[in-house]
Amino acid sequence: xxxxxxxxxxxxxxxxxxxxxxxxxxxxxxxxxxxxxxxxxxxxxxxxxxxxxxxxxxxxxxxxxxxxxxxxxxxxxxxxxxxxxxxxxxxxxxxxxxxxxxxxxxxxxxxxxxxxxxxxxxxxxxxxxxxxxxxxxxxxxxxxxxxxxxxxxxxxxxxxxxxxxxxxxxxxxxxxxxxxxxxxxxxxxxxxxxxxxxxxxxxxxxxxxxxxx
Numbered sequence: 429x430x431x432x433x434x435x436x437x438x439x440x441x442x443x444x445x446x447x448x449x450x451x452x453x454x455x456x457x458x459x460x461x462x463x464x465x466x467x468x469x470x471x472x473x474x475x476x477x478x479x480x481x482x483x484x485x486x487x488x489x490x491x492x493x494x495x496x497x498x499x500x501x502x503x504x505x506x507x508x509x510x511x512x513x514x515x516x517x518x519x520x521x522x523x524x525x526x527x528x529x530x531x532x533x534x535x536x537x538x539x540x541x542x543x544x545x546x547x548x549x550x551x552x553x554x555x556x557x558x559x560x561x562x563x564x565x566x567x568x569x570x571x572x573x574x575x576x577x578x579x580x581x582x583x584x585x586x587x588x589x590x591x592x593x594x595x596x597x598x599x600x601x602x603x604x605x606x607x608x609x610x611x612x613x614x615x616x617x618x619x620x621x622x623x624x625x626x627x628x629x630x631x632x633x634x635x636x637x638x639x640x641x
Contacts, residue, residue, distance in 0.1 A: 429506050429507060430461075430505075430506040430507070430508075430509045430510045430511055430512055431506070431510070431511050431512070431532045431533070432502050432506055432511075432512045432514065432527075432530060432531045432532050432533075433451060433511060433512065433513045433514070433531070433532065433533050433535060434502075434514045434516065434524075434527045434528060434531040434533070434534050434535070435447060435448045435451070435513070435514065435515050435516065435534075435535045435536070435537070436516040436517075436521075436524040436527070436528070436534060436535075436536055437518050437536050437537055437538060437544075437547070437551070438518070438519060438520055438547035438548075438550055438551045438554075440517070440518030440519065441518065441539070442518060442537045442538055442539050442544060442572055442573060443537055443539075443572045443573045443603070443605075443609070444468075444515065444518055444537050444572075445468065445470070445472035445473045445476070445515050446609050446610075446613050447535070447537050447570070447572060447603070448464070448473050448513060448514075448515035449464065449473050449476050449477070449515075449613065449618060450609075450618045450619055450631050451513050451535065451635065452464045452489055452511075452513040452618075453489065453617075453618030453619075453620065453621075454618065454620065454631060454632070454635045455510075455511045455513070455635075456487060456489055457618075457620050460510040460511050461508075461509050461510045461511070462489060462490070462509060462510065462511045462512075462513060463489075463490040463491065463492065463505055463508075463509045463511075463512055463513070464477055464489055464490070464491040464492075464513050464514075464515070465491070465492055465493075465494050465498070465501070465502065465505065465512060465513065465514040465515070466491065466492070466493045466494070466514075466515050467493070467494045467495060467498050467514055467515060467516045467517075467523040467527065468515050468516055468517045468518075468523075469495070469517060470517070471493065472515075473491070473515040474491055474492075474493050476613055476616060477489055477491035477616075478491070479615075479616035480616035480617070481616075482616070483615075483616055486616060486617065486621070490509075492505075494514075494523070495523060496522055496523070496526075497522065497526045498514065498523050498526050498527050499526045499527065499529060499530050502514060502527060502530050502531070503530050506530075514527055514531075520550065520554060524554070525554060525557075525558065528554070528555065528558035528562065528565060529558050529561045529562045529565075530562065531558075531562070531565055532564060532565070532566065533565075533566050533567070533568065533638065534555065534565065534566070534567040534568065535568050535570055535638065536551060536567060536568065536569055536570065536596070537570045537571075537572035537573075537603075538569060538570070538571060538572065538586070538590075539571075539572060539573045539574075540571050540574055540575075540582040540583045540585070540586035540587075541582070541586075545586060545589055545590075548569070548590070548593055552593055552595050552596075555567050555595060555596070556595060559595075566597065567595065567596040567597065568596060568597050568598075568599050568638055569590045569593065569596045569597070569598050569599065570599045570601075570603065570634065571583055571586055571587060571590070571599070571602050571603070572603045573603070573604070573605040574602050574603065574604045574605060575604070575605060576604045576605060576606065583602055587602075599634055599637055599638070600637065601630065601633040601634040601636075601637050602630065603630045603631065603634060604626070604627075604630060606624060606626065606627045606630075608622055608623075608624030608626075608627040609627060612627075618631075619631050620632075
């Protein structure tokens with residue numbers, strides 16, 4: 429059985445789908461057999477994978493869409509793939525809840541803003557309910573789209589707040605709000621196929637922490 433990685437949050441606009449495709453892409457670049465599951469009605473990750481498929485020089489990443497109760501879909505795919513990376517909507521959804529009860533790792537990105545951080549108590553409640561059914565489930569809180577201006581200390585303050593949620597591991601690696609992420613996604617690429625060294629380093633550090641930390 430392969431590992432299932434689910435990306436979910438309680439608020440949209442946190443760069444979740446961009447992170448999802450870069451997680452899948454990073455695993456592919458590590459040599460793993462990976463499938464990307466888009467369980468978000470917006471379909472951003474699926475469209476990205478479709479765009480990528482049309483470019484001859486880019487390695488194809490298998491991708492499917494799923495909705496509703498995705499538990500069995502994820503389970504079935506994990507038989508055939510080393511990693512199943514699933515992207516769910518930025519809200520409390522059936523896909524998020526049914527996915528977590530079969531998932532190995534939940535990655536929950538959040539911007540370092542009060543509106544985003546205010547959703548964490550509810551996410552924690554949903555996470556604990558899933559963990560009651562699926563004790564192997566681990567969760568990481570990831571600060572994403574952090575301001576690149578070093579004068580702005582939002583990320584530091586947010587990290588301190590996240591540390592209060594002991595049910596999760598708080599990723600020490602931060603991902604910043606860089607144009608490179610938007611540009612590479614528009615081209616069907618991941619940051620490792622792009623030219624921004626800082627963006628590459630941030631995703632690599634996060635992935636090393638989650639998968640090898």
